[in-house]
Amino acid sequence: xxYRIYMSVDRADFIRQINTEGVTVxxxxxxxxxxxxxxxxLPVLLLYILIAxxxxxxxxxxxxxxxxxxxxxxxxxxxxxxxxxxxLPTFWGSLRRGVVYMVGSTILQTIIGVWMALVINxxxxxxxxxxxxxxxxxxxxxxxxxxxxxxxLDPFIGVIPPLLGQLGVWNPNDYLLGTPDxxxxxxxxxxxxxxxxxxxIIVVAQLRSVPAQFYESAKICGATQWEMFRDITxxxxxxxxxxxxxxxxxxxxNKFDIIWxxxxxxxxxxxxxxxxxxxxEAFIAGFFGRANAIAFVMFLFLxxxxxxxxxxxxxxxxxxxxx
Amino acid sequence: xxxxxxxxxxDIAPNRLVPFKQQAAIYKAGLYISASxxxxxxxxxxxxxxxSSLRTRASIQSGITQFFPxxxxxxxxxxxxxxxPVVRTxxxxxxxxxxxxxxxxxxxxxxxxxxxxxxxxxxxxxxxxILLTGYMFSAIVIGLPLFLIWKRVxxxxxxxxxxxxxxxxxxxxxVWVMWKYIQTIPSSLEESAWxxxxxxxxxxxxxxxxxxxxxxxxxxxxxxxxxWGDFTYAQILMPAQEAxxxxxxxxxxxxxxxxxxxxxxxxxxxxxxxxxxIFAYFLQSYLLKGFELR
Numbered sequence: 001x002x003y004r005i006y007m008s009v010d011r012a013d014f015i016r017q018i019n020t021e022g023v024t025v026x027x028x029x030x031x032x033x034x035x036x037x038x039x040x041x042l043p044v045l046l047l048y049i050l051i052a053x054x055x056x057x058x059x060x061x062x063x064x065x066x067x068x069x070x071x072x073x074x075x076x077x078x079x080x081x082x083x084x085x086x087x088l089p090t091f092w093g094s095l096r097r098g099v100v101y102m103v104g105s106t107i108l109q110t111i112i113g114v115w116m117a118l119v120i121n122x123x124x125x126x127x128x129x130x131x132x133x134x135x136x137x138x139x140x141x142x143x144x145x146x147x148x149x150x151x152x153l154d155p156f157i158g159v160i161p162p163l164l165g166q167l168g169v170w171n172p173n174d175y176l177l178g179t180p181d182x183x184x185x186x187x188x189x190x191x192x193x194x195x196x197x198x199x200x201i202i203v204v205a206q207l208r209s210v211p212a213q214f215y216e217s218a219k220i221c222g223a224t225q226w227e228m229f230r231d232i233t234x235x236x237x238x239x240x241x242x243x244x245x246x247x248x249x250x251x252x253x254n255k256f257d258i259i260w261x262x263x264x265x266x267x268x269x270x271x272x273x274x275x276x277x278x279x280x281e282a283f284i285a286g287f288f289g290r291a292n293a294i295a296f297v298m299f300l301f302l303x304x305x306x307x308x309x310x311x312x313x314x315x316x317x318x319x320x321x322x323x
Numbered sequence: 324x325x326x327x328x329x330x331x332x333x334d335i336a337p338n339r340l341v342p343f344k345q346q347a348a349i350y351k352a353g354l355y356i357s358a359s360x361x362x363x364x365x366x367x368x369x370x371x372x373x374x375s376s377l378r379t380r381a382s383i384q385s386g387i388t389q390f391f392p393x394x395x396x397x398x399x400x401x402x403x404x405x406x407x408p409v410v411r412t413x414x415x416x417x418x419x420x421x422x423x424x425x426x427x428x429x430x431x432x433x434x435x436x437x438x439x440x441x442x443x444x445x446x447x448x449x450x451x452x453i454l455l456t457g458y459m460f461s462a463i464v465i466g467l468p469l470f471l472i473w474k475r476v477x478x479x480x481x482x483x484x485x486x487x488x489x490x491x492x493x494x495x496x497x498v499w500v501m502w503k504y505i506q507t508i509p510s511s512l513e514e515s516a517w518x519x520x521x522x523x524x525x526x527x528x529x530x531x532x533x534x535x536x537x538x539x540x541x542x543x544x545x546x547x548x549x550x551w552g553d554f555t556y557a558q559i560l561m562p563a564q565e566a567x568x569x570x571x572x573x574x575x576x577x578x579x580x581x582x583x584x585x586x587x588x589x590x591x592x593x594x595x596x597x598x599x600x601i602f603a604y605f606l607q608s609y610l611l612k613g614f615e616l617r
Contacts, residue, residue, distance in 0.1 A: 036444070043434060056464070115357065119354060119357045133361070139547070141570050143573060147573070247458060256555045260554075278467060296464075302461060
């Protein structure tokens, strides 16, 4: 039908019609804005289908099979992979450690991130260089941060063990990242160094939109710094902090790289979280079906978080204000 | 917002516990003490990497803490690791993947951002919502099944496979930035161009494109950070040694442990930190621009 319309008018006319009014097929009209709008959205949608929808569907499919890399013939096993991971003692331990890691590092990041944001927002002397030092943590690859931490903590050549030895709190010959009780706190601290800046950037961007007159008039009325923070600054950045905390929690729950680089989940499984477990199941144990089952369980956690995000923060409102 | 001069002697609230002037002094002291702590904690590791990379192998292995290399321990020999063919392959791979990701993300987010800002289409709000779900993409959740898919399609160890995965991760944020940025450009400018006979494409190229340069820099910077620092996707999707990017490759080198020493690793690490350090200093306002969510 479209073809007949195409043939009935001359070509240039048709294109002009699409560009200005849209296409009418019978009683059905597509506005030109709709055509062009969806055409511009198409690349992103294709990328999303390719990199999100297909892999996640594939993960669900694979999680019901016994997948061996060298054997292209997959064996259908039903829910067996899910039963196996639920019965895996390391699964529940990894989940628990993942929650500890997520909560611990998110709390630290939030406190330090907001503190850094307030400082670079108010400082006048050396502001640019201080901001650069903080933002560098965001841009420098995680691997470099992790390697620096391992270098500094090295019992033979590192700078931190002798320092702790002098203070008498630690035997300098022991490897801190190799100590089950200390590995997780250290991984959390190193993660905080790397990722606090995410919260700082969001909060600083928000703080820049607070008009300076607010502070001036508050000062004339005799407000203290604390009162100004409580009544002017904090209400303005509260929403941004909530969004940042939510995003950080999700990212930290899924964090693979920094843990893998620092300890690879060790010693034993002292720092093994769900992403590490999934990776180990896939590429060290060779159970791809099981690893995909874990990935899908993690996706369900994410989905719950995402639904909570839409419920509590209603980002669509932000979207609507933009239109 | 930055000029924090205490307002003369307007001490209107004398019933305060601490007088106004002292308060200002305490506040100022707290601010600059905080700043020094931050500068120390954030700056020292970078400096330490730099100074360690300039020392001889023996002085690093001795384990003696030195704050700067002395005449006898100074050398730039460590940087010869950059000419090591294996390490050079890693760096080249990282550059290819980063450039590819940045280009792809910039082009796609520019197109979609323009569409969101200028066309009033059906389900536009739904599209924006779907975009936000992109924050939920987790490298490990996507990466494991993607590895099996890429294996069938033949994109494992291919930079294109990694570029596509990284671009999808950067996309939600970047499309949003472009959308908001193009909204700040008055559409009347374009309309007057159309009146003068320009097509939509001409109007886009001549009017929108030059004006959205700051937004484009923000998008490029953000996707750079994602691609340059990516480890998880590269670890899963690029298992072959000649395809590995720097983060994965350097970790393999240090875990193997025999051929390379800490000094070499730190020299390579500092080399890879130079672009981030330069961007953090010169492009920091663009980084903030990207995060102005509302």
